[in-house]
Amino acid sequence: MAAATQIETVTITVNDLELTVPKGELIVESVKRLGFEIPIFCYHPRMKPVGMCRMCIVEVGFKQPDGSVRKMPKPQAACTLPASEGMVVYTDTEAVHRDRKGVLEFLLVNHPLDCPICDRGGECPLQNNTLFYGPSTSRYVEIKRHLPKAYPLSKYVTLDLERCIQCGRCVRFTEEISGDSQLAFRFRGANMQPSTFGLMEFESKFSGNVIEICPVGALTSSKYRFRARPWDLQTRPAICTNCSNGCNVWMDYRVDKVVRINGRTNEAINEEWTCDRGKFGHDFYNSPDRLNVPLVRRGTALVETNWSEAYSDCIRAFTSSTNTAGLGGNANSNEDLFAWKKLFNEGFKSNELDYNWTKVAPIADPTHAKPSIASIEDAPSILVFGSSLADELPIVFLRVRKAWFKNGAKVIVAHDQATDADSFAELVLNYQPGTEATLAQALADAKAGKSVEAAAKLTGVPAEKIAAAAAHLTSSTAIITSHELLNRPGAHDALGALKGLGELRNYALNANDQGAAEIGIGTGTKRSAQILADARDGKLDALWLLGVDPFEVCEDHDLVQAALENVAFLVVQAHTKNGAFPYASVVLPMTAPAEADGTYTNADRHIQRFGAVLPAKGEAKPAWKAFSEISLRLKPGRPWFNADEVGRALGAEVAAFANHSFNQLPTEGLPLV
Amino acid sequence: MSLGIYKGIVKPITSGLGITYRRLKHKKVTVSYPEEMREQFPRTRWRHFLTRYESGLERCIGCSLCAGACPARCINVVAAENTDEARYSPGERYAVRYEINMIRCIFCGYCQDACPTGAIVLRKNFELADYHREDFIYTKDRLLEEYPGQSDEPYTSNRKEWAEARADEKRR
Ligand code: SF4
Ligand code: SF4
Ligand code: SF4
Ligand code: FES
Numbered sequence: 001m002a003a004a005t006q007i008e009t010v011t012i013t014v015n016d017l018e019l020t021v022p023k024g025e026l027i028v029e030s031v032k033r034l035g036f037e038i039p040i041f042c043y044h045p046r047m048k049p050v051g052m053c054r055m056c057i058v059e060v061g062f063k064q065p066d067g068s069v070r071k072m073p074k075p076q077a078a079c080t081l082p083a084s085e086g087m088v089v090y091t092d093t094e095a096v097h098r099d100r101k102g103v104l105e106f107l108l109v110n111h112p113l114d115c116p117i118c119d120r121g122g123e124c125p126l127q128n129n130t131l132f133y134g135p136s137t138s139r140y141v142e143i144k145r146h147l148p149k150a151y152p153l154s155k156y157v158t159l160d161l162e163r164c165i166q167c168g169r170c171v172r173f174t175e176e177i178s179g180d181s182q183l184a185f186r187f188r189g190a191n192m193q194p195s196t197f198g199l200m201e202f203e204s205k206f207s208g209n210v211i212e213i214c215p216v217g218a219l220t221s222s223k224y225r226f227r228a229r230p231w232d233l234q235t236r237p238a239i240c241t242n243c244s245n246g247c248n249v250w251m252d253y254r255v256d257k258v259v260r261i262n263g264r265t266n267e268a269i270n271e272e273w274t275c276d277r278g279k280f281g282h283d284f285y286n287s288p289d290r291l292n293v294p295l296v297r298r299g300t301a302l303v304e305t306n307w308s309e310a311y312s313d314c315i316r317a318f319t320s321s322t323n324t325a326g327l328g329g330n331a332n333s334n335e336d337l338f339a340w341k342k343l344f345n346e347g348f349k350s351n352e353l354d355y356n357w358t359k360v361a362p363i364a365d366p367t368h369a370k371p372s373i374a375s376i377e378d379a380p381s382i383l384v385f386g387s388s389l390a391d392e393l394p395i396v397f398l399r400v401r402k403a404w405f406k407n408g409a410k411v412i413v414a415h416d417q418a419t420d421a422d423s424f425a426e427l428v429l430n431y432q433p434g435t436e437a438t439l440a441q442a443l444a445d446a447k448a449g450k451s452v453e454a455a456a457k458l459t460g461v462p463a464e465k466i467a468a469a470a471a472h473l474t475s476s477t478a479i480i481t482s483h484e485l486l487n488r489p490g491a492h493d494a495l496g497a498l499k500g501l502g503e504l505r506n507y508a509l510n511a512n513d514q515g516a517a518e519i520g521i522g523t524g525t526k527r528s529a530q531i532l533a534d535a536r537d538g539k540l541d542a543l544w545l546l547g548v549d550p551f552e553v554c555e556d557h558d559l560v561q562a563a564l565e566n567v568a569f570l571v572v573q574a575h576t577k578n579g580a581f582p583y584a585s586v587v588l589p590m591t592a593p594a595e596a597d598g599t600y601t602n603a604d605r606h607i608q609r610f611g612a613v614l615p616a617k618g619e620a621k622p623a624w625k626a627f628s629e630i631s632l633r634l635k636p637g638r639p640w641f642n643a644d645e646v647g648r649a650l651g652a653e654v655a656a657f658a659n660h661s662f663n664q665l666p667t668e669g670l671p672l673v
Numbered sequence: 674m675s676l677g678i679y680k681g682i683v684k685p686i687t688s689g690l691g692i693t694y695r696r697l698k699h700k701k702v703t704v705s706y707p708e709e710m711r712e713q714f715p716r717t718r719w720r721h722f723l724t725r726y727e728s729g730l731e732r733c734i735g736c737s738l739c740a741g742a743c744p745a746r747c748i749n750v751v752a753a754e755n756t757d758e759a760r761y762s763p764g765e766r767y768a769v770r771y772e773i774n775m776i777r778c779i780f781c782g783y784c785q786d787a788c789p790t791g792a793i794v795l796r797k798n799f800e801l802a803d804y805h806r807e808d809f810i811y812t813k814d815r816l817l818e819e820y821p822g823q824s825d826e827p828y829t830s831n832r833k834e835w836a837e838a839r840a841d842e843k844r845r
C-alpha cells in the first residue's frame with residue numbers, strides 16, 4: 001500500500017453522541033463504532049449495499065445553523081446512507097421501533113412458521129430480529145403463499161422458496177464475490193425468487209457460502225439437512241486441511257461426528273469464505289474405513305496387534321538397513337513431519353524422505369511463498385500463470401477476483417485451457433500446452449523491448465497480446481503460480497523468467513507442503529518418483545508411507561503398484577484405509593487432522609494452530625507420538641509429551657519455526673519468520 | 674395400688690389409649706397400594722409419552738426443542754426426512770431416534786412446554802422402577818406406547834372431571 005493518505009473525516013451525531021468517521025462511511029458501519037446495533041438482513045459488509053430489506057431504517061436529520069435538528073420526513077436505510085457532515089442519526093426512537101416492527105411484520109407475512117424443522121432455527125437472523133425488534137403476535141390470518149419446499153438446487157444446496165425474504169445476499173454473492181453469477185432473481189414483488197438460470201444445477205465452487213450468508217433458512221446445506229439443531233452441536237475452531245490455503249473454519253460436531261463446517265473470519269487467510277471442497281469435504285472423519293488398531297502382517301494376512309509389536313516390526317526392518325525411504329504428502333502437521341524427519345535421520349540413519357509429487361522439485365527458496373495472500377488485493381496488476389486458481393487454490397482465486405472487483409486490479413491469465421479467472425481478466429493468454437517456459441521468457445523479452453515473434457508462433461499467443469500483457473507488469477505485480485506448474489515442461493525456466501517480472505509466488509497445493517519444505521523434508525538425494533522406481537526394482541529395503549496414498553498423488557499407477565509389491569517392507573501410517581493398505585507389512589493408525597493438536601504451515605508461510613476437536617478413533621495416535629515412541633526404543637531419553645513440546649524442539653532446530661509452537665501461536669496464526 | 678403406680682403407669686397408658694381410641698373414629702389416610710391407588714393431583718407429571726394424531730401419524734417432528742429445553746439434558750433426538758414411501762409424521766421431518774434417560778429426568782415438564790406439536794407429554798404413570806440401568810433409557814418404541822385411557826389433553830385442569838375420568842378408567 002502507498003503511505004497512509006489523509007482520510008477525510010466528517011462529524012456526525014448518533015443518539016446524541018458525537019462521532020468522527022471517514023466521509024462516506026455507511027451509517028450502519030459508523031454506529032458500530034459506538035457499540036450501537038442496527039438490525040440488518042440484506043446488508044453484508046463484504047458486498048455492495050442494496051437497501052432491499054428496509055430492516056436497517058433509522059431516523060436521520062441535519063443540524064441547522066441555529067443548532068436545531070431538522071429531521072428528514074421519512075426514515076432512511078442506514079445501509080445505503082453515507083455519512084456526511086452534520087448528520088444526526090437516531091437508532092433508538094419510538095418511531096424507529098414502530099417502523100422496525102412494521103418491516104418485520106411485512107417480512108413475516110410470507111414467511112412460513114416452520115422454525116421447528118428449519119435447519120436455520122436457533123441461529124437465524126430473522127428469528128433473532130423478530131425476537132428483539134419484532135411484534136410479538138401476528139395479525140395475519142390469511143393463507144400464506146405456498147412455494148416448492150426443499151428444492152435441491154445442487155448436491156450441496158437446498159432451496160426452500162417459502163422461507164426466502166428476498167434480501168438478495170445469495171444473488172449478490174455469486175455476482176460480486178464468487179463471480180460465477182449462478183443465481184439471479186426472477187419474477188417481481190412478493191413472487192420474486194432467487195434461482196439458477198432455467199432452474200439448472202447451481203454449479204459453483206463456492207456455493208456453500210450462500211448457505212451461511214442467507215439470513216433465513218431458505219438456502220440450507222443438503223449434507224447437514226436435519227442432522228442436528230444448533231444447540232445439539234459443539235463448535236470448535238479448526239483449520240481446513242483440504243488445500244494449502246489453510247482456511248479458518250468452525251467445526252461443528254455432534255457427539256463425536258463432524259456434521260458441518262462453517263467459515264471462520266481471518267482477514268489474512270480466507271476473510272470469512274470457504275470453498276465447497278473444504279466446507280463439504282469432511283466425510284472421511286466418519287468413514288467406516290477409519291483405522292483404529294495397529295496391524296502387522298503374519299503370513300499373508302494382516303492381523304490386529306498392539307503398538308509394541310508393530311513398533312518392533314518397524315524397528316527391525318528400518319534399522320537392519322540404511323537403504324530405506326519415506327513418502328509423505330498429505331495433511332500432516334509440522335510436528336508430525338519434524339518428528340518423522342528426526343526419527344529417520346537419527347534413528348534410521350536415512351534422509352530419503354519426500355513429500356512432493358510434482359515432476360520437478362519446488363524451488364527451495366522460501367521467499368517464493370512469502371508475499372502474503374492478503375497482499376494480492378493491493379497489487380495494481382496480477383498475472384495468474386499456468387494455474388487454474390479456482391480449482392487449485394479457490395480462496396486465492398477469491399482474493400484475485402476481489403482485487404479486480406474492488407480495487408480495479410488488471411488481471412492477466414495465462415493458461416493452456418479456459419479457466420474461471422478468464423471472466424474478469426483484462427487479457428487471456430491462451431498458450432499451447434507445454435510452452436510455459438517460452439511464454440514466460442517472451443513476457444520477459446517483451447518487457448525488455450525485444451521482439452517476441454518467434455515465441456508468439458510457438459506459444460500460439462499473438463505477439464501484441466504478449467506485449468500488452470508485459471506492459472502491465474511492474475515490480476509490484478503479483479505473479480501467482482502454483483505447484484501445478486512444476487508438472488509442466490521447463491517449469492524452472494518459466495519460474496526463473498517470471499521471477500524478474502514482479503512479486504512471484506509459487507504456492508504449494510497440499511495442506512502442509514510448505515511446512516514439509518521448511519522442515520527439510522525432500523532434501524534427500526532421491527525424489528518421490530525415484531524412490532518408487534527403486535522400490536519397484538527391489539533396490540529399497542523398507543518404505544514408510546506417512547498419511548499418503550501414492551495411488552492418489554502419483555499418476556503412474558503401474559509404477560506405484562509395482563513399487564508397493566516389490567518393496568521388502570512397507571509401513572502404512574494413515575487415518576483411513578487407502579490404496580496402499582493391501583500391500584502393507586505394518587499398518588499404524590494415525591489421527592486425522594481434527595483429532596490431535598498440531599500446527600500447519602499454509603502456502604504463504606502462515607503457521608496456524610489446529611487444536612484437537614474430536615477424540616482419536618480407537619488406538620490411533622498422532623504420528624509424532626508414534627515417532628517419538630519408536631525413537632525412545634532406539635535411544636532412551638525424555639519423550640515429548642505434547643504437540644507444544646515437539647513444536648519447541650522444532651523451533652530450536654529450524655530457525656523459521658522459533659517461537660511458533662502450538663501454545664505460542666495466537667488464534668489467528670503467525671507468518672513464519 | 675399405690676398412688677405412685679397409678680400416676681406413673683396406669684394414667685399415662687389409659688390416656689394414651691384414649692388418643693388411640695379417638696383416632697379410631699377418624700377417616701383412614703393410608704391406602705393399600707398397589708391394590709389401591711391414591712387419586713393424583715391434576716397436574717402431576719410422570720412418565721413421558723409420545724402421542725400420535727388421529728390419522729396415526731406421529732406428532733413428533735424431530736425438532737429437538739424438547740432436548741434444548743431439558744435442564745437435565747436427558748433427551749436425545751435424531752431427525753431424518755420423511756419420504757412419500759416412508760412417512761412417519763406430517764411434513765418434512767421426523768425423529769428416527771428419540772430417547773429419554775429416565776434416571777436423569779427431573780420431571781419438570783419443560784419438554785412438554787417446549788414441544789410445538791404437543792407430541793411429548795408427561796402422564797400420570799409413576800411406576801417407573803426397574804431392574805437394569807439400561808431399561809431406564811426410554812426409546813421411541815416405548816414412548817410411543819399408548820397411555821391407557823389417554824386423552825389428547827396433556828392433563829385435565831378440572832379436578833372433578835379428572836376424578837371422574839379416573840373412576841371411569843378404573844371401571845373399565
Ligand atoms: S435465499 Fe436467502 S440469501 Fe437468497 S434472497 Fe432469499 S433470503 Fe436472501
Ligand atoms: S421432564 Fe424435564 S428433565 Fe425430564 S425430560 Fe422433560 S425437560 Fe427433561
Ligand atoms: S417431542 Fe416435540 S419438541 Fe421434542 S422433538 Fe418431537 S416435536 Fe420436537
Ligand atoms: S440492511 Fe439496509 S435495507 Fe437491508
